[in-house]
Amino acid sequence: MHKKYQKVGYKKQLRLWMWLLLLLVLVITLFFHLFFHRSIFSLHTDASLSSSQNVFSEAILERDDPNLTLDKDAIDQQQEQLNHSHKVQAGETLSDIFKLYGLDHNDLLLMIKARPQAIAVVEGQVVDWVQDDSGALLSLQIYRNARLSSLYTKVNDQFLFTPLVASSETQSLVKIGVVGRNFYQSAQAIGLTQEQIQTIATALYWQIDVTSPVTIGDKFFVELEQSVIGGQSVGASKVMAIWYQHRGKDIQVVRFSDGRFYHSDGVSVEKTLDRLPLKRFYPVSSEFNPHRLNPVTHQYAPHYGTDLATPVGTPVYATGDGVVKKVGDHPLAGKYIVLSNGRIYSTHFFHLSQSLVKVGDRIKRGQKIALTGNSGRSTGPHLHYELRQNGQPLDAMLAPLPKQTSISLELTPEFDEQVKARMSLLHEQF
Numbered sequence: 001m002h003k004k005y006q007k008v009g010y011k012k013q014l015r016l017w018m019w020l021l022l023l024l025v026l027v028i029t030l031f032f033h034l035f036f037h038r039s040i041f042s043l044h045t046d047a048s049l050s051s052s053q054n055v056f057s058e059a060i061l062e063r064d065d066p067n068l069t070l071d072k073d074a075i076d077q078q079q080e081q082l083n084h085s086h087k088v089q090a091g092e093t094l095s096d097i098f099k100l101y102g103l104d105h106n107d108l109l110l111m112i113k114a115r116p117q118a119i120a121v122v123e124g125q126v127v128d129w130v131q132d133d134s135g136a137l138l139s140l141q142i143y144r145n146a147r148l149s150s151l152y153t154k155v156n157d158q159f160l161f162t163p164l165v166a167s168s169e170t171q172s173l174v175k176i177g178v179v180g181r182n183f184y185q186s187a188q189a190i191g192l193t194q195e196q197i198q199t200i201a202t203a204l205y206w207q208i209d210v211t212s213p214v215t216i217g218d219k220f221f222v223e224l225e226q227s228v229i230g231g232q233s234v235g236a237s238k239v240m241a242i243w244y245q246h247r248g249k250d251i252q253v254v255r256f257s258d259g260r261f262y263h264s265d266g267v268s269v270e271k272t273l274d275r276l277p278l279k280r281f282y283p284v285s286s287e288f289n290p291h292r293l294n295p296v297t298h299q300y301a302p303h304y305g306t307d308l309a310t311p312v313g314t315p316v317y318a319t320g321d322g323v324v325k326k327v328g329d330h331p332l333a334g335k336y337i338v339l340s341n342g343r344i345y346s347t348h349f350f351h352l353s354q355s356l357v358k359v360g361d362r363i364k365r366g367q368k369i370a371l372t373g374n375s376g377r378s379t380g381p382h383l384h385y386e387l388r389q390n391g392q393p394l395d396a397m398l399a400p401l402p403k404q405t406s407i408s409l410e411l412t413p414e415f416d417e418q419v420k421a422r423m424s425l426l427h428e429q430f
């Protein structure tokens with residue numbers, strides 16, 4: 001009896017312990033569900049993201065999203081093709097240049113197929129090419145020296161190779177125009193080509209924007225230089241000097257033997273563009289790569305900018321003088337700013353926490369324009385910085401950047417002589 005009683009007591013105790021254990025399990029489950037479920041879940045997603053972080057630090061953005069890119073001005077709208085030029089740097093290959101400007105590597109392979117020997121480039125040579133407005137390469141020319149150049153032209157998905165020999169003989173020609181309805185039409189009416197009109201608009205831009213309506217009634221004189229072989233004109237003629245009169249203001253620019261335009265005081269017409277929009281060093285978390293493939297899904301995942309791993313609130317500085325063209329909030333790019341830096345370049349800043357400027361503001365190089373953030377579809381705080389040339393994205397960390405310079409002291413006599421000769425030629429026509 002005593003033994004049985006003891007047995008019942010033991011069973012009761014066991015049942016009590018089991019109830020307690022069950023209760024404990026319930027409480028723990030509830031606790032987990034309420035407090036840990038979310039963090040465990042997000043921890044899991046973070047881990048899966050970090051394995052492919054190089055590919056997806058942010059969402060894939062459309063190359064020509066109209067919210068995130070510049071609107072074309074009156075002259076750009078007429079252009080179906082874009083001309084680019086690059087001076088070969090030490091140790092650089094054509095493949096490097098393709099990478100730098102985001103050109104399709106398949107085109108390079110087709111060019112090698114057409115003429116492998118002509119692919120080699122050396123420092124100082126100039127590579128010019130033409131792309132259509134979707135970015136596809138149409139032709140590419142390598143200027144080997146003053147006389148010889150190699151031309152590749154795309155015909156039916158193949159490249160044709162043509163070696164060209166130029167002459168050093170030149171002929172000058174002056175064109176005179178008055179701006180009627182707009183500069184473009186007036187320039188076209190006196191026989192200037194699209195390329196020449198682009199060159200003039202770009203050379204004058206920081207003095208006067210010829211695409212703006214305030215130019216009606218302005219007068220302009222342009223000196224063109226044409227190569228001649230055996231009495232025959234060869235190739236396109238080049239703009240060498242411009243004299244532009246805008247409401248009593250005289251603007252004079254001359255192309256020097258280095259191919260660049262200068263004001264008559266010897267200062268180049270270009271404005272300097274800085275490499276980085278930050279004052280301190282931050283590592284690159286994702287590089288420019290317009291032909292990037294996601295290694296996991298093998299999906300095309302282009303990245304048109306450079307991601308800099310900045311903590312939220314890092315000040316962003318304009319890389320060059322310019323005008324604020326766009327400020328907004330985009331579902332993928334987050335808070336963003338687009339600046340035009342002259343007629344050629346634009347700079348794009350995404351995933352900001354705050355913009356310090358508004359559309360229409362004139363900006364100076366080095367001016368604080370925003371604070372970085374983590375807005376839009378982004379997996380961590382960073383700045384997406386993008387540089388475009390004529391609307392085409394290029395590698396902002398490697399691309400040669402414009403720099404305002406002056407003619408050196410030793411070249412000044414030669415420069416002054418050229419300015420005098422070219423300007424008196426234009427003034428003779430007045």
Ligand SMILES: [Zn+2]
Nearest residue numbers: 305306307384
């Ligand atoms: Zn990015």
